[in-house]
Amino acid sequence: MSTPSMVLYYDEVSPPVRGVLLAIAALGVKDRIKFEYINLFDGGHLAADFLKINPLHTIPVLRHGDLTLIDSHAILMYLCDTFAPAGDTFGIPDTLTRAKVFNMLCFNNGHLFQRDAEVMRKIFRGEITDPTNHLPPIEETIDALEHFLQKSRYTALDHLSVADLAIVATLSTLNLLVPIEANRWPRVHEWFKEMQALPYYNEQNSVGLEKLRGILATRIKI
Ligand SMILES: N[C@@H](CCC(=O)N[C@@H](CS)C(=O)NCC(=O)O)C(=O)O
Numbered sequence: 001m002s003t004p005s006m007v008l009y010y011d012e013v014s015p016p017v018r019g020v021l022l023a024i025a026a027l028g029v030k031d032r033i034k035f036e037y038i039n040l041f042d043g044g045h046l047a048a049d050f051l052k053i054n055p056l057h058t059i060p061v062l063r064h065g066d067l068t069l070i071d072s073h074a075i076l077m078y079l080c081d082t083f084a085p086a087g088d089t090f091g092i093p094d095t096l097t098r099a100k101v102f103n104m105l106c107f108n109n110g111h112l113f114q115r116d117a118e119v120m121r122k123i124f125r126g127e128i129t130d131p132t133n134h135l136p137p138i139e140e141t142i143d144a145l146e147h148f149l150q151k152s153r154y155t156a157l158d159h160l161s162v163a164d165l166a167i168v169a170t171l172s173t174l175n176l177l178v179p180i181e182a183n184r185w186p187r188v189h190e191w192f193k194e195m196q197a198l199p200y201y202n203e204q205n206s207v208g209l210e211k212l213r214g215i216l217a218t219r220i221k222i
Helices: 015-027 048-053 071-084 095-124 135-151 162-172 186-196 201-216
Strands: 006-010 033-037 061-064 067-069
Touching: 006 015, 015 071, 015 095, 015 135, 015 162, 015 201, 048 162, 061 071, 071 162, 095 135, 095 162, 095 201, 135 162, 135 186, 162 201
Parallel strands: 006 033
Antiparallel strands: 006 061, 061 067
């Protein structure tokens, strides 16, 4: 019996989606996945068919046979476990590595992305047109990222991991609101430049980011 294909529900404007798209490209498994576009700015995530898949109406969602994963960080771990063999950069060979990667994925999910989403929600609901007063909580999480990157070469490990991919998708979005200056966040700035030089970065992250920038520019001055 053939293995069922994976299906990714996505819209590349979303940072968690872009983290997953980066990982799919990094793992070289694009041809193993079917891509279903869900237009976030046209309410595609609220359509009855999609709500049956994810009643939380968020993307990304990955389906693989009977498995439905409704969080990008869970998806990233699953992609590594499924596609990164032992010895691969993205492989998770032991408990310590898993703990370190998972820790930074939780940082992205619980802090960095949440603070981004909070301000973006206010902007897109038309509650604010100037985010300046709402930026300190975001800056605080970038301070935390600076602290983490002072301790290791990449965010979780001394080599690239899916945590870096998830975090750069969020950080590049935050950079639209809070420019990542080298004098304030030297390690974050350096790591960000390195991430932007990845061969798959532009196609998997910049395209969606620029689309988001265009929509954002209709709401606030950026
Ligand atoms: N923790 C989730 C967050 C996903 C999320 O909030 N996605 C946003 C787009 S960036 C979304 O789908 N929002 C639509 C909604 O909340 O209705 C993940 O990492 O996948």
